[in-house]
Amino acid sequence: MIDFHVIPDLLYVIPAEKHSAQDIRNILSAHPEVKFVSLAAVDLMGNDTDEKIPLYDFMDNIENFLDGKAVQTDGSSVVLPGIATLNDGKVDLIPDSKVIWYIDYNYEHLDFETGKPIGTLRIPSFLKHNNDYVCSRSILRKSTEYFEKTVQERFLNDPALCADYGFTPEELDHITTITATELEFWVNSPDEIISTEQLSISQELKESYWKRTKGVVRTALEQVILLLDNYGFNPEMGHKEVGGVKASLNSSGQFHFIMEQLEVDWKYSDALQGADYELIARILIKEIFRLHGLDVSFNAKPLPGVAGSGEHTHVNAVAFLKSGKKINLFAPEDTKADFLSRFGWGCLMGIMKHYSNVINPFVSATTDAFERLTPGFEAPTHSVASIGKDVLTPSRNRSVLLGLVRSEDTKYATRFELRAPNPHTNTYLCLASVYQAMLDGIAYAIDSGKDTKALEAEFIKPYGQPSDYLETDRLYRCEDDIFEDMDSNERDRLFGTPAATVFESLSTLKDPSVAEILCRGGVFNEQLINSYYQAMLVRWEMELMEKIIPANLSLIRSVVRSDDGSVSYDEKLWSDIEDLKLLLAKDTDIQDSIFTRVKAAVKSGDWEKTSEYQRAMKNAMIELKNKYKTYCDNQI
Template sequence: MVKDLIYIIRKEMHSEDSLRKILLSHPEIKFVSFMGVDLSGNDTDEKIPVKVFLNDINTFLKGEVQTDGSSVVLPGIATLNNAKVDMVADLDVNWYIDYNNEHIDLETNKPVGTLRIPCFLYHENKAVDSRHILKSAVEHLKISLLNLFKNYPNSLSLFGIKYEDIVSIELTTATELEFWVQTPNDKAETEELSTSQVLHEQYWKRTKGAVRTSLEESLIIMDSYGLEPEMGHKEVGGVKAKLDQSGNFTHIMEQLEIDWKYSTAVQTGDNELLARTLIKETFRKNGLDVTFSAKPIDEVAGSGEHIHVSISVKLKNGKKINLFTAPDHHYLSNIGYSSIIGILKNYEIINPFVSSTNGAFKRLKPGFEAPTCIVTSLGNSVEIPSRNRTVLLGVIRNLASPLSTRFELRSPNPHTNVYLTLAAICMTMLDGIKYAICNNKSENDLLKELSKAPGENTDYLEKDRAYRSEEDVFEYYNDEEREKFFGKAPATVYENLVGFEKYKDKLNVLKENNIFTDKIINSYTLATIERWLMEINYRVLNNYTKEIRNYKMLHSIDRALDLDVSNWMKINEIRYYLMKDSYTNKSLFTRIKEATKINDYSEISKLQVELDEKMKELRNLYSTYKKNLLDI
């Protein structure tokens, strides 16, 4: 790290005078970039010379920066004939300096820096970006809670405070990142990875070589940016690396996790984008590839990104109270219970923002510690907090630290749009809180409702569903029971998006106060479907084509046993079914492509499920076939 570099410009320093002073005293900062986040979670980047920025700072900060709608994902909003998008600087979050360590400024002998300014995207004078949607949702949550506390004073009696005692409502959020690391062009066998995962041979083990160096450097540079990293460690996935003749590790294939400190909601999203960039660049500098894909390797653990949420009040006496923490003998307060039931009841319209890629659904499978059911766990007892890693929404409690009580949404992955997901969480929590406060529901009432059995009538949650389980939901229930008790989980991106149409009453929760408008929902849907179709037709099918072509006949006719011949015939039959056309039959690949041409999304979704099942069957058959051969 280079001495005297500035990494962060906090919101208190966003005035014209302060910025001018900082930039003039740090000539290594050569560029300014306005960073907006579109509805797909993509962040923009450009290079405006600092000289241009300094000539008219005030104009830039007031939103005179424009971009072409083709540079951001806003389908149905920024169209070809109406593409002007304005970028307005966000003055309420931290700004960062992005340094290019491969480009050293000759005058200062320091890496060239770019000041990254988070901003909002406006189209026709209306904010249409992910960051602004989250900001609006948080503001609506805070104002609505204050109004509820004012109109229903008894709602605060549990905490021993009054409405007049409150200075502000604070929403505290955090994310964490799991990712895979490998040496370029080196591959590990899936079976080897799967075996190592089951045996937990890599989980929390000591890192070595370039991986250790990269992990340590990542934590150090994150600290320089004020992210306050809390932990970096090996995750469950990976295999033991090999040593080459020079003593360097090769064939590295490991899964890691990095956690950092909580923040405000929008800042949490910005911090995660920054963390991903820092991690990827740091590992790349040390000759390692990093992927944040939710499921980079089939049949091996995918990468999650748990989202943590809590709500607290700041009082005039300086004290802070976590509104989720129960002052009496309960798992949670009435605000905590009602926030949970709000999320669980409405999760079908949160999920499209959480899982929006093919990799996300490959990760959400039983057996990989990834949740598939809309269910929570509170713990086996109030006195001894516990953690159930099989549920969607976990409760994290520490009796010695009441301020740390929070929820952990376990379904997101590194490609989840954190801004939109947090916005949806805010709106659905508020829906549950309003139900509880307006109907004078006590902790006992809410705990009973949350713990309801299927078929039991309640005032808010659905009659035929259950919402709480302290069991391992993958082991304790069979597939039929899980679906009956907790609802059928969508299997594809399209099935997930159908939730917007299927659950219109729940969707209205997001639309309250125009936080999520019809235009935003429609644009997000169009963008997600387009990406889904592109991934299937130009990545999934292409990758499967290469894989299928590598499944070749390995036995010789004169030395093969009847079992080898039988195994190969089964394999070849599936290979032909998947990708070989004839005059009378069309392959599964061709049927997917034809359904894409006519936008038959339901058919594509159905065929995609069949495709993944057939590929899994093919892999298993080929593994069995190969193991029975003595000579290869």
């Protein structure tokens, strides 16, 4: 560990308006501690590229770098299956001049001349293959451009729509998509084990949520907030989350056995910048806590049986007038009379109609993501929204997929909070799919000619009532606790049965109607959708074969008998446990184990069977753990 502290006078960012060759030369010449340049593009799996290009090479060829003619890689360096292939793998990295560039410092490597940490200028970039943009960042850029252009054209051609907000078409300057993030994560002291039971008890007793941070966790969290501010994030807060246990204090006054869940939030920005911020924040958080000897996990469900980590994503859209005035397009004319504007209702209806098929494949695309989305841990399982019990009572329902955040006192607060994303969700693709769904809903809401009350009535319709846009046998709004007030069968009936495996989530991308929505405006195309589908399917296959089955097998082997066979209750329990162990992991003359069936299905490429056997494996493992806990609790 080093004695890390935040250095206020470092160069942290180069703003978009300073990206000319001369400005960059002037800025970097004044900061000799910046020694390297890296073009940071994001492939379809969400991985960001990183290189160490000596600054002198960048400065000598700066025009070529800025024009995208200086750096290229091949298909083996990025995840673009079916695009960057073995015989056609050249991929160019194109700097994005319209977003903030930032400097990534190595606090363990000091510049001899200045005494400051060595910095790398990280330039958010695009991936280009055969003159086509093929990366996550470019998809979000195309999506926001299409959304903003389409919405602006609607306003320019519809004076009545403009009148809803009190301006004329001539007064409109531009439309901007807005996003903000709540990022949750776990921190722990390495090599120190804390039992799931301890964590579960602490969670039930609410010993951590919004409690005071202490010691090294407090220091690291405060430094993260200060650093994010230096990078222009405008952080709002950092705090403890629901998971964690109280650390132990040793005789020297140091905390040990640290295991805490934290959250960091920052203010809104435009969509592409906001997605970049999320990527930068994860890098900074992990690095600062590491410098204090703590490990950080951004996994959706790093520990079974306790709270997982979400990345709640807030979205809305804003109209900028030529006068400089900003107007929240989701907000109604009278916040005490309506939940949303016509435009806002269209966006909400588009998201909720298309979430499961259009958006979810980009939100929940790993087994880890599905492990988080289970009842009992304040994570959404079903596609349903909360808008508030009435127009004067804001939504506070933490059991739903989407919450309408609003205040009757200010229109600027109105936005949607999407609660399913996790820290490893590809935010670029998630937002792109959200905007495509929103546009579909906007078209319906505005073209239908319905007013806000008619759209509200359609959205909150009872189950079984026909709708011009939404499904008949679906409930889209619920203010109840869907976990406490109904069982799983009722949830599936009212809100639709959610995907339970990666394959079930991804399979909707093969639906032509889904692809048609995603491809509108040239945002996605068939090649990009197929490449993403293949990339996440291969990842799922590798997770099953190399992580999930080996981890389950290791756990099964740790399940050992400890009674002497004298108690019939123990005997019955152990017999059930043995049957489950055999079912999961032991082949017999009569049948193959579930593990073997999963492996065979993967080998044959039968993804439906793989998905079915994964469900069976998960259920059997849950039953095994529960029975073994009951068995162990009965030993004295």
